[in-house]
Amino acid sequence: MKKLWCSLLIVGIVLGACSSGEEAVPQVEEEAVPVSGEDSILVQMLNSEGKETGKATLKETKEGVKIHLQAEGLEPGTKAIHIHETGVCEVPDFTSAGAHFNPGGKEHGFQNPKGFHAGDLPNLEIDEDGTVNVVITAPNLTLKPGEKNSLLDEDGSALVIHEKADDYKTDPAGNAGDRIVCGVINGD
Numbered sequence: 439m440k441k442l443w444c445s446l447l448i449v450g451i452v453l454g455a456c457s458s459g460e461e462a463v464p465q466v467e468e469e470a471v472p473v474s475g476e477d478s479i480l481v482q483m484l485n486s487e488g489k490e491t492g493k494a495t496l497k498e499t500k501e502g503v504k505i506h507l508q509a510e511g512l513e514p515g516t517k518a519i520h521i522h523e524t525g526v527c528e529v530p531d532f533t534s535a536g537a538h539f540n541p542g543g544k545e546h547g548f549q550n551p552k553g554f555h556a557g558d559l560p561n562l563e564i565d566e567d568g569t570v571n572v573v574i575t576a577p578n579l580t581l582k583p584g585e586k587n588s589l590l591d592e593d594g595s596a597l598v599i600h601e602k603a604d605d606y607k608t609d610p611a612g613n614a615g616d617r618i619v620c621g622v623i624n625g626d
């Protein structure tokens with residue numbers, strides 16, 4: 439019996455070592471400490487009528503890209519947010535932003551064995567008063583032009599909020615429903 443436990447322990451260690459080589463998952467920070475500095479990028483968030491409903495500030499840090507999102511006038515509840523592949527936000531449906539940012543050719547979702555897209559982000563919690571103020575740190579993204587997971591590629595990218603929560607597993611978009619808010623990330 440001792441031998442069995444011993445071999446299980448070894449298997450566990452080996453599996454743990456392998457999975458630690460996977461890409462780090464973006465996380466919501468406990469506190470929304472604003473990001474700033476001259477190298478930060480300002481993103482204007484538009485609703486489906488083309489009106490500004492918030493802003494996001496993005497900054498490259500040693501932990502990854504920090505995304506500070508502040509928005510208002512949203513329906514309370516849990517909503518998906520992703521980086522989409524094209525930096526074009528045409529009202530009202532924002533299909534112009536294309537699919538999820540996916541330079542690695544993965545499937546959608548943190549719980550998908552073939553996942554996840556580089557543009558997948560953890561769900562937002564919109565407060566009762568329709569606001570959100572959150573910092574997401576994405577260790578798998580960069581703002582450095584020319585790198586594989588750079589948000590500042592030729593056509594830029596877009597930060598998109600959806601009407602529903604991301605289920606973290608349904609390919610290609612997490613069953614998150616319509617796109618309700620969109621912001622162009624292009625470094626201008």
Ligand SMILES: [Cu+2]
Pocket residue numbers: 518519520521522598599600611
């Ligand atoms: Cu999306």
Ligand SMILES: [Zn+2]
Pocket residue numbers: 520538545546547554555557558610611612
């Ligand atoms: Zn995705």
